[in-house]
Amino acid sequence: MATRYANSVLFGFDFQSNAAIVLMLDNMADMETIRIEGEEDIEIGLNDGTYVLAQAKSVVNSSTDFSNVRHNGKKAMESLSDASQKLKAKHLIYVTNSHDPFKDEASKPMFYGKSRVKYSMLPEPTKQIISGWLSEIEKPLNTDKLTVQVLPFETDDEEQRYKVIIEAISDFIGDLQISTDGLRKRLHEVWQMMLDRNGSKSNRDIKLTKKDVVWPLIVFVTGHGQLNRESQYCADLDDGEFDEIQRKYDELIEVTCEQFDIAVKVITDFSERNLKGRNAIELFVNEYCDEYKTEFGLDAVEEPTKSSLTRIILYTILRKRHDINKIKQSLNL
Amino acid sequence: MKIESLTIRDGALVKEFIFQAGNNLIHSRKNSVGKTTLLRAILYSLGYNIPGTKHFSMDRYEIESNIVADDSQRIKLVRKTPSYLLLTANEKTRTFCLPEQADELHALFYKTGDINILDNILGVFYLDQEKGWTLLNRGVVIGSNHFNVEDFIQGLSGRDCSELKRKKVRLEQELSKYGQISNVTKYKESLEQAGGSILKENPEDELNAQIELQQIELSRVKSELARIDRTLQSNRHLKHFIEEMKLTILTPSGEQVKVTADNVVGLNDSIDYLIAKRKIKSIECNKLLASIEKLQEQKKENETTFFTVESIADAFDEMVQKFPYGYTKVEGIIDSLQKQLKEVRTQITERTKANNIVLNSLYENVTKYAQELRLIDDGSLKLNYLFTSNLKVLSGAILHKTVFAFRLAFILEVKKILGVDLPIILDSPSGKEVDIENVKMMINILKRDFSDHQLIIASIFEYDLPEVNKIEIENRLLE
Numbered sequence: 001m002a003t004r005y006a007n008s009v010l011f012g013f014d015f016q017s018n019a020a021i022v023l024m025l026d027n028m029a030d031m032e033t034i035r036i037e038g039e040e041d042i043e044i045g046l047n048d049g050t051y052v053l054a055q056a057k058s059v060v061n062s063s064t065d066f067s068n069v070r071h072n073g074k075k076a077m078e079s080l081s082d083a084s085q086k087l088k089a090k091h092l093i094y095v096t097n098s099h100d101p102f103k104d105e106a107s108k109p110m111f112y113g114k115s116r117v118k119y120s121m122l123p124e125p126t127k128q129i130i131s132g133w134l135s136e137i138e139k140p141l142n143t144d145k146l147t148v149q150v151l152p153f154e155t156d157d158e159e160q161r162y163k164v165i166i167e168a169i170s171d172f173i174g175d176l177q178i179s180t181d182g183l184r185k186r187l188h189e190v191w192q193m194m195l196d197r198n199g200s201k202s203n204r205d206i207k208l209t210k211k212d213v214v215w216p217l218i219v220f221v222t223g224h225g226q227l228n229r230e231s232q233y234c235a236d237l238d239d240g241e242f243d244e245i246q247r248k249y250d251e252l253i254e255v256t257c258e259q260f261d262i263a264v265k266v267i268t269d270f271s272e273r274n275l276k277g278r279n280a281i282e283l284f285v286n287e288y289c290d291e292y293k294t295e296f297g298l299d300a301v302e303e304p305t306k307s308s309l310t311r312i313i314l315y316t317i318l319r320k321r322h323d324i325n326k327i328k329q330s331l332n333l
Numbered sequence: 334m335k336i337e338s339l340t341i342r343d344g345a346l347v348k349e350f351i352f353q354a355g356n357n358l359i360h361s362r363k364n365s366v367g368k369t370t371l372l373r374a375i376l377y378s379l380g381y382n383i384p385g386t387k388h389f390s391m392d393r394y395e396i397e398s399n400i401v402a403d404d405s406q407r408i409k410l411v412r413k414t415p416s417y418l419l420l421t422a423n424e425k426t427r428t429f430c431l432p433e434q435a436d437e438l439h440a441l442f443y444k445t446g447d448i449n450i451l452d453n454i455l456g457v458f459y460l461d462q463e464k465g466w467t468l469l470n471r472g473v474v475i476g477s478n479h480f481n482v483e484d485f486i487q488g489l490s491g492r493d494c495s496e497l498k499r500k501k502v503r504l505e506q507e508l509s510k511y512g513q514i515s516n517v518t519k520y521k522e523s524l525e526q527a528g529g530s531i532l533k534e535n536p537e538d539e540l541n542a543q544i545e546l547q548q549i550e551l552s553r554v555k556s557e558l559a560r561i562d563r564t565l566q567s568n569r570h571l572k573h574f575i576e577e578m579k580l581t582i583l584t585p586s587g588e589q590v591k592v593t594a595d596n597v598v599g600l601n602d603s604i605d606y607l608i609a610k611r612k613i614k615s616i617e618c619n620k621l622l623a624s625i626e627k628l629q630e631q632k633k634e635n636e637t638t639f640f641t642v643e644s645i646a647d648a649f650d651e652m653v654q655k656f657p658y659g660y661t662k663v664e665g666i667i668d669s670l671q672k673q674l675k676e677v678r679t680q681i682t683e684r685t686k687a688n689n690i691v692l693n694s695l696y697e698n699v700t701k702y703a704q705e706l707r708l709i710d711d712g713s714l715k716l717n718y719l720f721t722s723n724l725k726v727l728s729g730a731i732l733h734k735t736v737f738a739f740r741l742a743f744i745l746e747v748k749k750i751l752g753v754d755l756p757i758i759l760d761s762p763s764g765k766e767v768d769i770e771n772v773k774m775m776i777n778i779l780k781r782d783f784s785d786h787q788l789i790i791a792s793i794f795e796y797d798l799p800e801v802n803k804i805e806i807e808n809r810l811l812e
Contacts, residue, residue, distance in 0.1 A: 193616045215609030222606075255560065260568040260603040267599055324602055 008060050015058035015153050016041055017196035018165045019095045021188070022151060024213065025172045027052050029332055035207040036195055040083040042095075047332075050090035054149075055079045062097045062154050069098045074133040081134070081141040092145045097153035102129050111150040114164050119146040162188060176330050178221050178323075190216045210333060218327050222320040230319065234282050235311035249301075249309055256296050257316045265295070266317045281318045285311050334442050334756060335401045335787045339375050341811060342395040348811050352789060353802040354401075359791040360805050367810025368791035369462055372760050373475070375789070378410050380418050380431055380438045381455060384476045389810065391415065402442060403753050444751050449488025454755070456480025457743040462760035462791075466733050470720060482720060483685050485743065489750050490691040497681045504674040511667045518660040521653045540632045544625055551621040558614045565607040572600055682720060691746060695719060698742035706734040706774050729766035737762075737775055744786065756787040763794045773797065 020042045024034050033045035042054040057072040059065050076094045084092055094101070100108045106123035119127065120143075127143075134140035151164050169184045191213060195206060232242040246253075256262055275283050289311050296313055298306050327333075340349045350371060359368045370389045377383040377391045378398035385391045397411045409421040418429045420438065429438045436451045443454055456474040460466055464473055470482035487494055572594045580592035594600050686692055696719060703709050708731060719739075744755050757779065763772050776796050779788060790796065806812075 190613055190616055193620070194612075211605060212609075212612075215605050216613055219606060219609045219613060251560065255564060258561075258564045258568075258603065258607060260571055260600055263603060264597070264599055321599065324606070328602075 011060050012056075012058050013196060015097055015151075016056045017192050018153065018162065019054065019056045019149075019151055020195050021165055021191050022168045023052060023054055023093065023095070023149075024191075025168050028172065028210075028214075031210050033207055033209050034195070034213065037206070039086045040079065042093075043083075043087070046090060048090075049088060051087045052091045052093065053080060053083045053087060053089050054093040054095050055083075057094070057096045057098075058153065059096070059098050060154075062099065062152075066098065066100055066103045069096070069101055069103050070129070072096065072098075073102055073130070077130065077133045077141065078137055080146070081137045081139060084141045084145070085139055089141075089145055091147060092141050093147045093149050095149040095151060097151055099150055099152070101148060101150060102126050104129060111148070114151060114167075116147055116149045119143040119148070122148070173217075176327060178327070180221055180223070183220050186220055187217060210331075214327070214331055214333050218324055221327060222323045231312040231315040234285050234315040235308045237308055241308070245305060245308055245312070253309070253313055253316065256313050257320065262296065263317045263321070266292070266314060267321050270318055281315060281322065284318065285314045289314060334403055334753060336375055336756060336789070337399040337401060337407075339371070339378060340397040341374060342397070343393065343811060346811060350804055351802070352787065352804075353800075354787055355784070355800055355802070356798040357787070357789045357802045357804065358796065358798070359789065360795070360803055361793060361807070364793060366806045366808055368793075368806060369760055370810050371804070371806070372459075372758055372789065372791050375758065376455070376459060376475070378412050378418075379442070380410070380412070380429060380435050381475075382415070382432055382435075382477050400442070403444065408441070443747075443753055445488075447488045447491075449484045450747075450751070451488075453480050453485040453488065454747070457485070457740060457747060458755040459758045460736070460740065460760060460762070465760060466736055466762075466764050469732070469736050469739060483681060486689065486691055486695070486719075487685050489746055490685075490689050492684055492689070494681050494684050497677055497684070501674065501677045501681065504670055504677060508667065508670045508674060511663060511670060514658075515660065515663045515667060517653055517656060518658060518663045521656060522660050524650060524654060536635055537632065540628055540635065544628045544632070547621055547625050547628070551618065551625065554614055554618045554621060558611065558618065561607055561611045561614060565604065565611065568600075568603050568607065572604065575600070686720075691750070692719070694749065695742050695746055698745050699738055702738035702741050702778060703735065705778060706738055706771070708734055708738065729764070730768070730771060733764045733767050734771060734775070741778060741783070744783070754786045756789060757783060758789045760791045761793075762790060763792060 016036065020034060020036055023042055023044060024031060027044050027046065030046045030048065031044055032047050035043040035045070040053040041056045044052040046052065055076040057076050059068065059072070073094065080092045080094065083089070099111045099113075101111060104126050107117075107126035110117050110122070119130065122130070130143070134143070153161055153164065155161050166184050166188055169187050173183060173187070194208060194213065235242070237245065269288070270284050273284060273288070277283075289307065292310050292314060293306060296310060298309055301309060335354045336352050338349055338351050340347060359371050361368055367389070370386045373383045373386065374391070374396050375398060378396045383391060392415050395411065395413045397409065400408050400410065402408060406422055411419040411421075413419075416431055418431055418438065420427045420429060420441070429435070436446075436448060439451045439454070440446045443451065445451065455478050456468060457480070459474065461475045464475065468474060468480060470480070472480060474480050575592060575597060576594055578592070581589050582592060583589055590596065699719065700709070744757065747753055747755055762775060772794075776798060780798065788798070
């Protein structure tokens with residue numbers, strides 16, 4: 001019994017952090033902070049001073065076990081009502097993994113798969129169930145702000161369990177028009193760890209800023225492996241030559257590109273040249289490469305490797321700057 | 334050497350048996366009353382490692398014998414336990430630890446220090462009822478006492494084959510070892526034929542490999558973290574430097590703007606970038622640490638439960654399958670060792686036989702007694718017969734008499750070379766298939782040629798021997 005309880009508790013933490021990821025992505029444009037276990041299970045602070053408050057309730061065997069869903073629903077309404085008294089709520093969300101969250105034939109079809117239904121859209125019998133619960137609360141929540149969100153989340157197979165969450169991440173990065181190998185899973189892993197890493201501690205209050213959650217995305221997208229591969233073409237290297245340079249100088253490229261005093265010089269020079277168009281970076285690299293051969297501490301490197309390395313570093317610095325700006329603008333950071 | 338008496342003590346119970354220098358018959362009308370036990374007790378008192386009989390365990394008793402050596406010296410031997418013996422001669426008592434000092438002790442009786450003689454001499458004068466009458470030239474005399482005709486002849490003739498013998502022992506040990514290995518490789522083949530390889534990766538090896546891999550990865554991540562920290566520190570220094578400089582710039586619009594980290598394009602980004610990267614690496618690091626810890630716990634658990642989850646038979650099969658050599662290879666080695674051993678044995682035999690006057694003398698006496706006992710009609714016995722291993726061709730009575738002929742020839746040779754009159758101790762000389770006529774012939778030889786020797790016979794029969802000291806046992810030895 002104790003084991004099952006412990007498992008269901010861990011399962012609850014897991015669902016909570018994953019639901020937080022989905023809600024965070026839904027609200028990324030206006031989000032300033034995200035907090036777990038604040039006034040509510042999930043508390044997203046928006047830039048207009050309001051909050052998205054969510055109560056997360058999970059059921060271990062969600063596709064077969066509906067014994068507690070109404071109890072969960074009632075508790076969620078109580079909690080959301082209470083939280084909405086303390087914070088200025090913009091949206092109040094009851095998020096669960098049960099596809100029949102009210103054990104109710106009328107609303108059941110609406111919650112098939114991943115779904116989000118506003119209170120106003122719920123069938124009348126379901127509304128009556130919720131109204132019944134709310135009527136027992138001294139200061140009930142405003143149902144105009146209430147949304148019921150269902151995220152399928154079950155099984156021990158992680159691939160299957162996180163399917164909906166990974167899809168949400170995938171949609172998010174698709175909207176940003178960025179794509180790198182394995183980005184979805186890496187982001188999921190990092191965000192999950194950031195939002196769930198204190199799961200074993202009694203104090204689970206985690207508060208992250210938008211910067212905290214967006215910068216990992218920038219690191220992955222502008223990550224050095226990814227950029228280097230693009231720089232291969234700019235440096236006009238075939239696969240073998242490029243691999244050899246990467247094997248030998250991987251760390252040197254990375255360190256040089258991350259040194260602000262070096263990066264700022266390259267970025268400023270690039271701005272001053274005022275090159276326009278899609279190929280501006282490539283044009284700059286081709287035209288001014290020789291001017292930087294002595295700038296990057298490559299004295300001991302022989303030609304033509306020195307030239308190739310200089311091109312790779314220039315390209316990487318400029319491309320990274322470009323991508324950082326693009327993502328920051330897109331996400332209003 | 335003559336045995337004068339034997340005393341067996343069991344607490345207050347003391348039983349003494351007196352022997353005379355000539356003929357002695359330990360007699361009983363029925364079997365299993367203690368005749369064999371008495372003979373064995375004599376040998377035990379002489380310091381040999383001798384097993385008891387069904388109802389008589391040697392180590393329970395104190396056994397004393399008094400003997401007269403061939404130089405007329407009287408010796409008292411008292412054996413209280415199997416591990417030591419007290420020898421008293423000329424009023425001096427010495428302790429001999431057994432079996433370590435057995436050869437030293439026996440050297441006093443037999444007037445020689447030659448190990449080859451001392452280790453084999455018991456088989457010359459004592460014929461056990463169970464094995465003695467079938468022991469021709471190689472085998473067990475009694476208990477752990479052996480007889481080997483080559484060794485004995487080498488001893489008598491002073492031929493040193495010790496180097497060859499060491500080689501022989503080494504080869505025999507090797508062969509024994511390879512015999513076991515051969516069984517294992519045969520079993521290995523049967524496992525392979527039965528169901529292909531059942532070889533599983535050793536779970537401990539697998540875990541160690543995983544731990545090692547993760548530790549390598551952890552060390553890589555840690556070094557990346559250190560590198561990020563260095564770059565981060567360098568960028569932060571720059572940020573601090575800019576802020577400390579308190580620079581102010583004039584914009585084209587004429588406005589004066591103070592230079593801060595926030596208005597230097599890209600500076601904060603470069604720091605935020607590295608901070609995020611550091612967080613990601615820290616997460617990776619923590620994940621690896623947790624994973625390594627989990628694997629190490631699993632390893633610890635496996636170490637304590639290995640033998641309960643995996644049967645010894647499975648573990649054995651796994652080890653056998655890992656053995657890198659096959660049956661054919663091992664059989665090849667065995668063949669080669671057997672050839673070498675055969676060669677060494679041949680060399681030992683040749684060195685023993687070549688121009689050996691002891692051998693010729695033995696051969697003459699064996700032939701003489703064989704003829705007398707009607708084992709051969711003429712002198713057609715070949716010299717090599719002394720070393721024969723082929724006893725199968727000898728039927729019961731013939732083997733019995735052949736053994737007797739051999740022993741008598743050996744006893745004569747000992748007398749000739751060492752000047753020692755060995756006692757002749759025969760347990761049940763009237764074997765199952767030996768008729769009265771044959772026994773008579775044997776006794777006649779003893780009477781004629783071995784009258785100087787003490788004869789001790791244990792039997793339910795009476796023999797035509799002059800002046801016999803008859804020790805009668807009625808129901809049991811200690812009565």
